[in-house]
Amino acid sequence: MRHAIRLVAVLVLAVLCLQLWFAGRILLMRWVAPQSTSFQRSEALRLLKEKQQVAWAQQWVDDDQLPRTLKRAVIASEDDTFAQHGGVDWDALKGAWKKNEKAQARAQARGKSVAKVIGGSTITQQLAKNLFLSGERTLLRKGQELAITLTLEALLSKDRILEIYLNSVEWGEGLFGAQAAARHYFHTDAARLGTFEAARLAVMLPAPKRFERQPASPYVIGRAGLIVGRMTGAQLP
Template sequence: MKPLLRWLALVLLAAVALELFFVLRIALMAVVDPQSTSFQRSEIWAQLHSRGSLRWQQQWVPYAQISDHLKRAVIASEDDGFVNHEGVDWNAVEKAWERNARAEALAQARAAKAGKAAPAASPAQPQRVPKIRGGSTITQQLAKNLLLSGERTLLRKGQEFILTMALELFLSKQRILEIYLNNVEWGEGVFGAEAAAQHYYRKSAARLAPAEAARLAVMLPAPKRFEKTPGSAYLAGRTRTILARMGSAQLP
């Protein structure tokens, strides 16, 4: 029993040490720009593995050199309560759980109906899993992309929560948004506001017009897909919606 307890204690100690290491890195980000994120490193590995070469665009620019239109657009699209919450928007989380529960119940009902309608000898058809929508804030997204893997487990979600609290504790809202906008993915190998502005509009992030900023913000949930479908009707419609909301978005 004692060897098992010692082993468990070592595992717990290692987990605590790792979280402390992450927290210290976050505290340092108050004055030092992060060189890369966990998500970016995984993308580099994926590109080198699949293509044998690296396609990469990224250039850090200070907060003041990013268009306010883009800041407002991203807040309006991704996290309209950004300046008011403390890292987690519990109302958004509750709504996400409700949406996910409805989606799962609908999927189960369709599966049951399909099972009754199918002939007894027919092979069972695989059911499409409903897309689960989350309630992640900008701070949560930054915590996940900066330091964590892409796994979707309760353990990783717990880590995300701890790191989100650390980001809010050690960094200002403005600094959180600055780091987020300089590191978020906007296409294959396109990271950060400056790279996105140059890639899509051949101009600096400081000179983005409202409509251009809104379109970039709408791409964030699936930038690689939207990069390949620039004429998407959804992209155009959602851009108009975000453009209309930008005026009420609060900046830190």
């Protein structure tokens, strides 16, 4: 019994230390931009293994060089309550859960299975996952994602969260951040992105590797038009 109590105490202490380590890293991000994310490092390793080379493009640009058009487009497309929620949009999460359940039921009726249809993750949750976590989908990892999400919201401003996200998110294979995406797809700087160009980039975020093959496909163009219409109502932090 004593051995079991000691083991539990050690595990609790280890979890606490891990959370403090995450908190320290996040607190430092108030002043220092992260050099890389967990997702970026895993992608670099994958490219090295599969292609024996790492084609990479990323350039940090400060918040004042990130256009309001891109911020509004990404918020409208990815997380329209970003300025109001505390890291998790519980209504969106509930809606996603119901859609997944319905999709699972339809798939089972056809003798098939489906893992996931829609996630409902906020920008802060996506950043938490990209910064520190792997891509596995387990309850333990989701719990850690939630803890990091709440820590990000507690220690960083919304402006800083969005700045880090837009500078580190994937926009294609080996292509990270708004500046690299603007240069690659439109041959301009992020600060000069127009409204429709910003909307097109926002549309690509859920599946950048798929959309980069046809960045001007009818779907991307059509969806971008819808995002443009929603951008005026997108509230910036």
